[in-house]
Amino acid sequence: MEDNKFDTPELREYPIIPKLRKGVMSHSKPFIAKESHQEPLGFPGELVEDWHDVAINKMADLQSKYRSLQVYLDSCVKCGACTDKCHYYVGTTDPKNMPVARQDLYRKVYRRYFTFAGKYFPKLVGARDLTKEVLDDWYTYFHQCSQCRRCSVYCPYGIDTAEISMAAREVMDTIGVGQKYCNEIISKVHKIGNNLGLPGPALKDTLEGLEEDVEEETGVAVKYPLDVKGADVLLITPSADFFAEPHVDGLIGYGKVFHEAGISWTISSHASEAANFGMFIGSYENMRKLAVRIREAALELGVKRIVFGECGHAWRVAYSFLNTLAGPWDFLDQNYPIPQHICEVTYDLIQNNKLKFDKSLNDDMVLTYHDSCNVARASRMGDKAGGQFLIPREIIKATCNNFYDMSADTIKEGTFCCGGGGGLLTDDLMELRVKGALPRMEAMRTVVEDHGVTHMAAICAICKSQFAKVFPYYNFTMDQIVSVHQLVSNAIILTGQHDENDDKTHSQEDIDEAA
Amino acid sequence: MQISMLSFSIAALFYIAFFILVYGLVSKILQYKNTPAPLKIPTMPAPTTKAGVIFRMSKEVVFFESLFKSSKVTWLFGWLFHFGLFIDMLRHLRYFIDPVWFWVVIIQPFGKYGSILMFVGLIGLLTRRIVVDRVRYISSPSDHLMLILLLCITTTGMAMSFYLGTDVISVKSFFIGLMTFNIENIPADPILISHLIMVASLMIIFPYSKLLHAPGLFFSPARNQIDNSREKRHVAKWAEELERN
Numbered sequence: 149m150e151d152n153k154f155d156t157p158e159l160r161e162y163p164i165i166p167k168l169r170k171g172v173m174s175h176s177k178p179f180i181a182k183e184s185h186q187e188p189l190g191f192p193g194e195l196v197e198d199w200h201d202v203a204i205n206k207m208a209d210l211q212s213k214y215r216s217l218q219v220y221l222d223s224c225v226k227c228g229a230c231t232d233k234c235h236y237y238v239g240t241t242d243p244k245n246m247p248v249a250r251q252d253l254y255r256k257v258y259r260r261y262f263t264f265a266g267k268y269f270p271k272l273v274g275a276r277d278l279t280k281e282v283l284d285d286w287y288t289y290f291h292q293c294s295q296c297r298r299c300s301v302y303c304p305y306g307i308d309t310a311e312i313s314m315a316a317r318e319v320m321d322t323i324g325v326g327q328k329y330c331n332e333i334i335s336k337v338h339k340i341g342n343n344l345g346l347p348g349p350a351l352k353d354t355l356e357g358l359e360e361d362v363e364e365e366t367g368v369a370v371k372y373p374l375d376v377k378g379a380d381v382l383l384i385t386p387s388a389d390f391f392a393e394p395h396v397d398g399l400i401g402y403g404k405v406f407h408e409a410g411i412s413w414t415i416s417s418h419a420s421e422a423a424n425f426g427m428f429i430g431s432y433e434n435m436r437k438l439a440v441r442i443r444e445a446a447l448e449l450g451v452k453r454i455v456f457g458e459c460g461h462a463w464r465v466a467y468s469f470l471n472t473l474a475g476p477w478d479f480l481d482q483n484y485p486i487p488q489h490i491c492e493v494t495y496d497l498i499q500n501n502k503l504k505f506d507k508s509l510n511d512d513m514v515l516t517y518h519d520s521c522n523v524a525r526a527s528r529m530g531d532k533a534g535g536q537f538l539i540p541r542e543i544i545k546a547t548c549n550n551f552y553d554m555s556a557d558t559i560k561e562g563t564f565c566c567g568g569g570g571g572l573l574t575d576d577l578m579e580l581r582v583k584g585a586l587p588r589m590e591a592m593r594t595v596v597e598d599h600g601v602t603h604m605a606a607i608c609a610i611c612k613s614q615f616a617k618v619f620p621y622y623n624f625t626m627d628q629i630v631s632v633h634q635l636v637s638n639a640i641i642l643t644g645q646h647d648e649n650d651d652k653t654h655s656q657e658d659i660d661e662a663a
Numbered sequence: 664m665q666i667s668m669l670s671f672s673i674a675a676l677f678y679i680a681f682f683i684l685v686y687g688l689v690s691k692i693l694q695y696k697n698t699p700a701p702l703k704i705p706t707m708p709a710p711t712t713k714a715g716v717i718f719r720m721s722k723e724v725v726f727f728e729s730l731f732k733s734s735k736v737t738w739l740f741g742w743l744f745h746f747g748l749f750i751d752m753l754r755h756l757r758y759f760i761d762p763v764w765f766w767v768v769i770i771q772p773f774g775k776y777g778s779i780l781m782f783v784g785l786i787g788l789l790t791r792r793i794v795v796d797r798v799r800y801i802s803s804p805s806d807h808l809m810l811i812l813l814l815c816i817t818t819t820g821m822a823m824s825f826y827l828g829t830d831v832i833s834v835k836s837f838f839i840g841l842m843t844f845n846i847e848n849i850p851a852d853p854i855l856i857s858h859l860i861m862v863a864s865l866m867i868i869f870p871y872s873k874l875l876h877a878p879g880l881f882f883s884p885a886r887n888q889i890d891n892s893r894e895k896r897h898v899a900k901w902a903e904e905l906e907r908n
Contacts, residue, residue: 168796213901215698216884222691223879226806227741228791228798229733243800252801264871265805273872274803300706302733304723304741305876306885308704432701436905468703468892475896485893525707528890533708533715561708 154579156621157239157586159593165232166241173242173583178291179576181326188335189434192324199323200278204261206322207315211262213432216311221258223305224248230299230307235564236292239583244289247299247309253285254312283325290316291327292580294570295428295461296521301561310570314430317571321429329574330425337438342387342421348374351417354390362400367646370407372399373414377449381406381413384422384442384466384487385457386609394630395612398458401633404640405494409502413455416445422462423609427469428571439465439473452481455488458631460520460608461569463489467527491607492529494636495539498546505639507549513603514550515635516595517541518588518615519563520608534560540607540632547639552599558591566606568614581614582621589622607632670849673859674841680863687870688878695882701899709890716889723886737791744784744813750777751820758831758838775824781817785810805872812861812868819858829855 183193196202211218230247232238237245244250252274259266259275266275276282295310320326336345346354355372362370373379383406389399406413419441426435446454454477456466466487471477477486485492497503517540529535537560544551558564567584595601606612606629615629710716722728727745730738754774757763789810792798823829830850840847849856868874881887898906 165797168800212698213701213899215695215700215882216704218698219695219879219882219884223873223876223883225873225876226798226801226803227730227734227737227788228795228801229730229737231797231801233733243797246797246801248801269805272803272808273805297706300885302729303885304727304730304733305880306706306729306883308706308885311704432902433905436902471892471896472702472898472902487893526704528707528709533711533890536707561706 154582156582159586159590159622163238163587163590166238168243169241170243173236173240173245173292173580174285174288176292176577176580177288178572178574179328180287181328181331185328185331185335186321186324186326188338189321189326189331189429189431191321191326191331195324199283202323203278203283203319206319207258207261210315210318211258214311214315216308217315220251220305220307220311221255224251224255224307227304229302229304230309233299233302234293234309235296235298235567235587236294236580236584239567239586240292240580242292244285245292247303247307250289250293251307251309251312253282253289254316257282283320286316286320287325290320291572291577292584294521294565294568294572294584296565296569297525298521298562298565301525313570314427316430317428318430321431327429327571329576330429330571333423334425334429334434334438337421337423337425337441341416341418341441343423343425344387344390346387346390346420348417348420351390351415351420355415358396358400358403362403366642368407368642368644370403370642372403373412375417375449376412376414379412379414379449379451380481381411381453381455382419382442382446382449382451383413383415383455383457383490384419384462385415385490386422386459386462387420388609388613389457390420392609392613393616394627394634395458395609397634397637398607398631399633401631401635401637401640402457402490404637404642405490405497405503405633408640408642409493409497411493414449414451416449418448419445422456422459422466424462424465425571427461427465435465435469436473439470442470443474443477446477447479453484453488454480454486455490455493457490458607458609458612458633460522460610462609463607464522464526467529489529489539490633491539491543492535494543494633495530498543503636504641505547505636506641507547507639509639510548510635511550513548513630513635514552514599514601515544515548515630516552516554516592516599516601516604517544517559517632518554518566518604518606518611519559520606520611521563521565521569523607524563525561540605543632544605544635547635552595552601554591554595558587564588564591566608566611566614567618569608569610573610573614578617582618585614585618585622589618589624592624593622603628603630605630605632605635664848666846667848667851669851669856670837670846673849673856673863674837674846676860676863677841680866684866684869691870691875692878692882695878699899699901700884700888701902703888703890703892703897704884705888705890706885707890709888711890713889716887720881720886723880736787740784740787740791742784743780744788747777747780747782747784750774751781758835759842761835761839778817778821778824782814782821785814785817789814809868809872809874812865816858816861816865819854819861822854823852823858827854 256276293313300308388395564587616626837849
């Protein structure tokens, strides 16, 4: 692969819409899944002999199962509204990275086999046979879509390229052309319970290590429990939280919040993964199987609530799909949203004055906040539309003195993907990831210059890993990305904690006064 | 009265076109309606109530809200065209009802200007399709032809209404006659006949082309779903079957 030889795009002064450069990303393909990655998911190990017919049948099957797909394939008028909205288009200028052009790779095959016009007048409507060449284009460009839904916001019909790219990936999996990164990871979750293949004992070690660190630092015995039956809360968090930076600092923060609020909680070794890559490959069945592990863990541990840690697509699956995939959740405490986001938990506690913060402990940072696409455009927090924008910002403002938003067209529902979502967070797609980060990096640079921003906070494991990796390409440093609950962790004053400044411990009265 | 061959042909064309339009649209709408939406995928932030969804959808249908967010130029031309088309279609109701409803009479003078909006909108959209490299890249011949067809319908209509005129009384009795299966003569006015043939073609093309965006919008899960997935379990039939295994 030529991954090592590419130029990082220049940050532009004015983000004008770039001119098309045909084929500049046609070489970008992720590694193909091997038989051992495919079969645990129920997919053939290599390209099946009658792949053409199998693919067309699968397309028909998906059209009959997903209204979104059927309606979106028919409804596009090629108005071009989405053409400049994709971060991969902006960063690469390859025309096939325009959302409509990406969809058309699928749509032209749909038209050829399933519509009157495409069957009899293919040239007129741009319909094409499904050939090896077209399949190759599918593999290339449906793995340059992070399913971030930004195009869907701007489409007059809400056409969501994510739906098309999920369908295309499922068709490809069905004929034996899977993507290694996603499918290898899914097979690990099926087998072991998390993306990393981290077994129970290793997880236990890690969590005990965290307990020691936190106690050493604060003097308070904050617990990071594993497989505790009868705990109130089952925490489902991305496995990156167990070891990666800055993710783990977020996990430390969740533990401190639970500790301080007196909520008993546990992690499960059976469902030690919030991520659900089944969504990325468009496989309802795989997504469901992964989600059902959470149900099994909740039943086995007898918990009353389920709380999700900081993970963007996991929160989409949790918020929007978990009830569908693994519900009904009638055995949980109905007084709490099911499932709940850790930010909702923390926000509620802040609202009720249950947590005490010393904001100055975050004074070494000037923060901005990156809305993760799946949280922003595919889920919600709290009880009002838009809570997913408000709640994380309120947490940051409660824990930090210095916060500035990036420019309005790059945040909230218009947020730009980090460049690594949708199953693309793999080293074999490094060029794509770096280029796809361009619009976010430009917005970041502006707040750095205008407000002296030093750090970007996020609530998504993929965003955090992606930024840690691509920041250096744009002359930022990898530690400039932080977890929101890392800010909470830094600023929270635990009952009985050593005070870093004057060495006195905070008494219960202090806490009560603050309340 | 002797019915001309021309009148027979146009009448037949309109019966066929009407049948295809209705049959095609009804089957598409039934297909959309009967295809399950297994997952909750509204583009967030989304309304949390049904009334909210109706409000969101109305803003899309009437004002093209999302398009306004994405491209002001496309929005302007697109909205001008559709609004002009809407007024002109209402204005054309007078050829199909007798006596003509009060409000249809009222809008007759404004209706004339609807065609100007359509014309400006279509020229703008066509220019954009040719000039902007991104839009040119995604255009098929059918995308250009569709705009040209609409432009020809608009200009022939304008020619009749602003300059040449046509025998509107006969046109009206022709269409009223069609509706009561009583074919009458249509004036052999070449502009009128080409206007009508193109309108019939548009009706035939409608259910088999991207014009399906009209019903499609109402079935778009990204826009018509309520954000209530935590409160209400949403499961498609085919997905229920997975649960039994």
